[in-house]
Amino acid sequence: MAAPHHTAYHHGDLRRAVLSAALEVIASEGVAAVSLRDLARRARVSHAAPAHHFKDKAGLLTAIAVEGFGLLAAAVGAVPADAPHRLRELGAAYVEFALAHPAHFEVMFQPRLLHADAPELIAAKERAYAVLRTDVENFPDARRTPDARRAALSAWSLAHGFATLRLSGSAPELDADPAATFRSLVAPRIP
Amino acid sequence: MAAPHHTAYHHGDLRRAVLSAALEVIASEGVAAVSLRDLARRARVSHAAPAHHFKDKAGLLTAIAVEGFGLLAAAVGAVPADAPHRLRELGAAYVEFALAHPAHFEVMFQPRLLHADAPELIAAKERAYAVLRTDVENFPDARRTPDARRAALSAWSLAHGFATLRLSGSAPELDADPAATFRSLVAPRIP
């Protein structure tokens, strides 16, 4: 069942098991419902075992956030560099990521639950933002737009806000595909 | 100090005191750091006293959310009905509210921490959204825009996302006034 050395005493891949269980709990009941002891019970392991893989409860959530930023980097990285509406497609990918991985997303933007100064977290965040950052700097028509950073922040805010509102159940479901809804939000000018 | 009947035994306005203390804690350390017993200590009251005003921990947070939606309704209600860029100004008011009342805002959009089916909460939410709703229905140039709901959702997403990113410390501080930054985000077309 697990890669390295599974015995009655050693679980084999407890780290992954705890992470997966945590993601299930977060997705169905929210971060607040996460309990290290409960996760240990789900993995059929003693109550202190998880602490050996993630120091802390914050450590566990930090690991999830790191994984999340990795997934996000992969998602935005998959958008073709020469896509017609690049920034718009990046936003769509962002929204799709958030709705596909709600548990990761929920944790990623709550720094107060995390070890916000953990090097792996900062690195993972940086890797994810690097795509967007270089995109902004090498902006195709940076001259036409007064400030490329504002266009990027605008797209990010729109994608982030839409995803957040959808996940909290606040925004209505206009289309079958949320990413399609997002794309339709970019076009209209707000009076 | 308090309105009704303050004695050594009766606090006077424990409800308000607990709410205020909770808002301080949330603003500085986040919802996760809220403890009913700690709030009781801050109000110099026995540990079970708060429960008489708010049933639950979720009840306390629900009360905060209700208050928050009330403040939001007031904020968006203050935007003049004939403002030039109405929807844009509503968004600016939304952003200003979120940054002025971060603790309320943090709780309002986390339904899983609340008694989401509490009538007062639903009513308060409805009152706040009523402004925007009627705004969308009586849209000035509803004919020019393919779908007024999309423009509204777009503005809401942009405002909500920008506020959220700012509050989580993710978005950079481009201008001195966040509302000004927001207004500048509405204008640029995303390529």
Place this chain on the structure above:
DNA sequence: ACCCCATCTTGTCAATGCCTACTTTCCGCC
């Protein structure tokens, strides 16, 4: 063969949320 050390267990402690039972104070009502 042996030792090191990552992994997991057991036991403990303070803090918390919630419950029940009890006390004190207030307010309306006769």
Place this chain on the structure above:
DNA sequence: GGCGGAAAGTAGGCATTGACAAGATGGGGT
């Protein structure tokens, strides 16, 4: 005016939790 109930607050207890310390287990490298 006082009386009775409801509101407001107190006291104690219980199960759960996060964190910590100390010990048990077993595999891998030398």
